[in-house]
Amino acid sequence: MxxxxxxxxxxxxxxxxxxxxxxxxxxxxxxxxxxxxxxxxxxxxxxxxxxxxxxxxxxxxxxxxxxxxxxxxxxxxxxxxxxxxxxxxxxxxxxxxxxxxxxxxxxxxxxxxxxxxxxxxxxxxxxxxxxxxxxxxxxxxxxxxxxxxxxxxxxxxxxxxxxxxxxxxxxxxxxxxxxxxxxxxxxxxxxxxxxSRNCGGSSNPYTPTEVCGAGYNVIDSAALGSSGTAYLLYNSSNGNNCVTTIKHTSIGTATAVSAYLEVQGSTRKTDSGNFSYYAGPVYANAPGKCVKWGGKAGSATYDSPFEHCGS
The missing domain is CATH 2.70.70.10 (Glucose Permease (Domain IIA))
Structure with a gap:
């Protein structure tokens, strides 16, 4: 969460x-x-x-x-x-x-x-x-x-x-x-x-798999400067993709961060706000379809092309 x-x-x-x-x-x-x-x-x-x-x-x-x-x-x-x-x-x-x-x-x-x-x-x-x-x-x-x-x-x-x-x-x-x-x-x-006021740690305790849940595996990632990383995950058992942006700076402090996932031919889904650890998870079912995904942390943004078709 x-x-x-x-x-x-x-x-x-x-x-x-x-x-x-x-x-x-x-x-x-x-x-x-x-x-x-x-x-x-x-x-x-x-x-x-x-x-x-x-x-x-x-x-x-x-x-x-x-x-x-x-x-x-x-x-x-x-x-x-x-x-x-x-x-x-x-x-x-x-x-x-x-x-x-x-x-x-x-x-x-x-x-x-x-x-x-x-x-x-x-x-x-x-x-x-x-x-x-x-x-x-x-x-x-x-x-x-x-x-x-x-x-x-x-x-x-x-x-x-x-x-x-x-x-x-x-x-x-x-x-x-x-x-x-x-x-x-x-x-x-x-x-x-x-x-919890355990806010002094410099490393993010969350992993993309923890955010998206059991059965999801990272299939792609994109660095957002030093501020964070956007991850694309896939669950082969249900055909769902998941995107989350994990922060690397200002851990424990609410700052602007976002994650999005768009299945080709469908409306983009976005999670955006001031979060302390990560944005997402954003889920979409995309068996056999291409997806566009990305996120933002700090001043850095990543926007993928439509890719990972069929995964």
């Missing part, structure tokens, strides 16, 4: 938690507790954390929907159905170094887990991921994509898609767990809808 300013377009921000399928014994045992940092230092770092989702998105968190949960654990969802969030982008809540990036197997209920160490004993956990985009030892920036929302867990543990998020300080478990702070404000336990 594209973000226009701080508004999520086209999605009802509805909590889809609380079902029996979401209950999971997602635990991560760790060694005994190490000495804590001074409260002032700990709080100073804690206030730097941001929501683990791209700038402007709104997500509802719940720390009590499952009997398996403790008060410090937050499950995040948006969308109106149990798996509406499957594949949505997850980003780093703060900069740090990846210390875990693996599927936990039968060890616990975390499934695909990324753990980021932030220094001073602080770490964040991102569990049940569908995909992981980072590896152990990698340095990540705040707002950098680290994976996608999923429903992975231990064998036999069927859950709906959500992000399980935790903040921990020190190495003890569970007494060292800290309540999450986003943009300097403690999360409103047991549940709250929060809008």
């Amino acid at each position: 594209k973000i226009s300013g701080a508004i999520v377009a086209g999605a009802a921000l509805v909590l889809s938690l609380g079902t029996a399928s979401a209950a999971a014994a997602d635990r991560q045992a760790e060694p005994q507790q190490a000495p804590q940092q001074a409260p002032q230092q700990a709080q100073a770092l804690a206030t730097n954390f941001q929501l683990p989702f791209p700038c402007g998105q709104s997500w509802t968190g719940n720390s009590s929907a499952s009997s398996a949960h403790q008060s410090y654990e937050i499950d995040f969802n948006r969308g109106g159905s149990a798996n509406a969030d499957l594949g949505d982008t997850v980003v780093a809540a703060a900069s740090g170094t990846v210390s875990i990036s693996s599927h936990q197997g039968s060890t616990n209920g975390f499934g695909n887990l990324v753990k980021i160490d932030h220094g001073s004993g602080w770490s964040t956990y991102y569990a049940h991921l569908d995909t992981r985009s980072v590896s152990v030892g990698q340095s990540v920036a705040q707002g950098q994509k680290i994976g996608t929302v999923g429903r992975t867990s231990k064998p036999g543990n069927n859950i709906s898609a959500h992000l399980h998020y935790e903040v921990r300080q020190g190495t003890g478990y569970p007494s060292n767990i800290r309540r999450a702070v986003f943009n300097g404000v403690t999360f409103g336990y047991p549940n709250q809808t929060v809008t």
